[in-house]
Amino acid sequence: MNMAGRSTIEWLLILGIATSFLWPFMQLWTVQAVPLIESEAQQKAASTLVNLMEEALAKPQRDYFPTSSFEPLPGFEAIGLEGKTEIMPHPDFSEMVLVRVQVRWGFVLFRKVLTLETAMARIRP
Amino acid sequence: MRRVGWYSRELVLFLMFLAIAGGASVFFFFLSSRDVKSAQSDYVWSLQVNSVLDRVAGELAYAAQVDHPFEGESKECWYRRPAVGGALEPSLNQQGLILGDGMLEYVTRMASGTSKTRAFQGFENPLLRNVKKASFERRSSNLLVVSVTVQPPGTTGEAQIFERRICLRSR
Numbered sequence: 051m052n053m054a055g056r057s058t059i060e061w062l063l064i065l066g067i068a069t070s071f072l073w074p075f076m077q078l079w080t081v082q083a084v085p086l087i088e089s090e091a092q093q094k095a096a097s098t099l100v101n102l103m104e105e106a107l108a109k110p111q112r113d114y115f116p117t118s119s120f121e122p123l124p125g126f127e128a129i130g131l132e133g134k135t136e137i138m139p140h141p142d143f144s145e146m147v148l149v150r151v152q153v154r155w156g157f158v159l160f161r162k163v164l165t166l167e168t169a170m171a172r173i174r175p
Numbered sequence: 176m177r178r179v180g181w182y183s184r185e186l187v188l189f190l191m192f193l194a195i196a197g198g199a200s201v202f203f204f205f206l207s208s209r210d211v212k213s214a215q216s217d218y219v220w221s222l223q224v225n226s227v228l229d230r231v232a233g234e235l236a237y238a239a240q241v242d243h244p245f246e247g248e249s250k251e252c253w254y255r256r257p258a259v260g261g262a263l264e265p266s267l268n269q270q271g272l273i274l275g276d277g278m279l280e281y282v283t284r285m286a287s288g289t290s291k292t293r294a295f296q297g298f299e300n301p302l303l304r305n306v307k308k309a310s311f312e313r314r315s316s317n318l319l320v321v322s323v324t325v326q327p328p329g330t331t332g333e334a335q336i337f338e339r340r341i342c343l344r345s346r
Contacts, residue, residue, distance in 0.1 A: 089218050093225055101340040104236075108318035108342040125336075 091129045092162075095153050098123060098131060099164050102151040106135050107170070120154060131155045140169055147172050213329065220327055224337055227303060228323065230296050231272065232339040235319060239345055242269060244313040250274045252311040252321075253284065272302075272311070279303040279323065307334050317343045 056064075120132035133153045140146035146169050154163040181189075205211065235241065235254060243253035253271045258264050267286040272279060278301035283292050291300055305326040312320045319341045326334045 090221070093221060097225060097228075097337070097339065100232075101338065104232075104340045104342040105318065108315065108340075110315070 091131075091155055094126065094129065095131060095155055095162075095164055098126065098133065099151060099153045099166050102133050102135055102153070103149070103166050103168065106137065106149050106151060107168075109137075120152070123153070126155075129155050143169075145172055146170060216329075217327055217332065221335065224303060224323075224325055224335075227298055228321065228337055228339050230298065231302070231321065232341050234296070235321070236341050236344055238270075238343070239264065241313075241319065241343055241345070243271070244311045244319065246313055248310050248312040250309060250311070252319075274306060274309040277304065277306050279306050279309055304328075319343055 118134065118136055120134045123131045123133045131153055132155065134151065136148075136150045136152075138148050138150070140148045148167060148169050150165065150167045152163055152165045154161055156162050234256075235252070237257065238254040239257040241252070241254045243249060243251055251271060251273045253269045255264060255269055269284045271282045271284055271289075273282055274280075280301045281292050281295040282289050284290075293300060295302060303323065303325055305328065306323060307326055308322075308324040310320075310322050312322070314320055321339045321341065323337045324334050325337065326332070
């Protein structure tokens with residue numbers, strides 16, 4: 051048995067088999083639904099993200115641009131949740147602003163970021 | 176050609192498969208253990224609480240008028256739904272979310288009295304059980320914060336706080 055030389059087609063087969071084994075885990079990672087490991091943090095992060103967005107929408111003035119760095123959110127120190135709210139001019143429409151909220155948690159390589167964006171009129175109707 | 180004994184690479188392969196099989200069976204035992212089952216039931220429970228609160232938040236965000244926590248904090252919330260097709264609002268008809276006996280309930284209030292509605296957007300009344308604390312806080316004219324402290328159904332878990340901030344679109 052010759053271990054040294056595998057032909058290209060053999061390597062492709064090996065790659066295909068490995069991909070078909072690993073792909074479901076990759077999908078679980080991309081939908082971030084791995085049960086038992088991240089589910090609680092994921093739920094909390096999602097609801098916090100929506101809370102941040104609603105708070106940004108309820109702000110009386112929309113024409114300002116706060117700091118663009120992540121800050122730790124009070125009450126979520128246990129999972130190390132950090133949040134960021136940005137209100138920026140809309141790239142296409144001058145009369146609108148783009149609101150973007152982000153939360154992130156976890157450490158490097160295992161960090162996850164959730165983002166939510168919406169566009170609003172700059173001046174209240 | 177006759178072969179006697181093992182090649183070293185066969186031994187390595189055999190040991191590797193043995194290790195994978197052993198690890199997999201340990202993992203499956205872990206998956207069917209009681210800890211994992213209680214973790215799963217906790218997860219399902221918090222998912223239910225979150226989905227109820229999401230519906231409540233959606234309903235309050237698009238309410239035509241939020242009457243009761245006009246200012247400050249309250250254990251009840253009274254609001255009016257938008258009327259269908261631009262009809263006039265019924266003058267004395269409010270929907271409400273109230274906390275009583277550790278349960279969050281959805282009720283309807285009319286001039287003749289308060290009645291319990293059977294279901295709220297597909298969720299049975301009471302919406303939440305084992306509620307330790309619930310508050311509806313009006314932080315500004317268009318920001319309402321709903322905060323609920325709920326005890327998981329099991330005996331051991333500690334109470335969890337769920338919070339929703341709601342931008343009131345009618346303002």
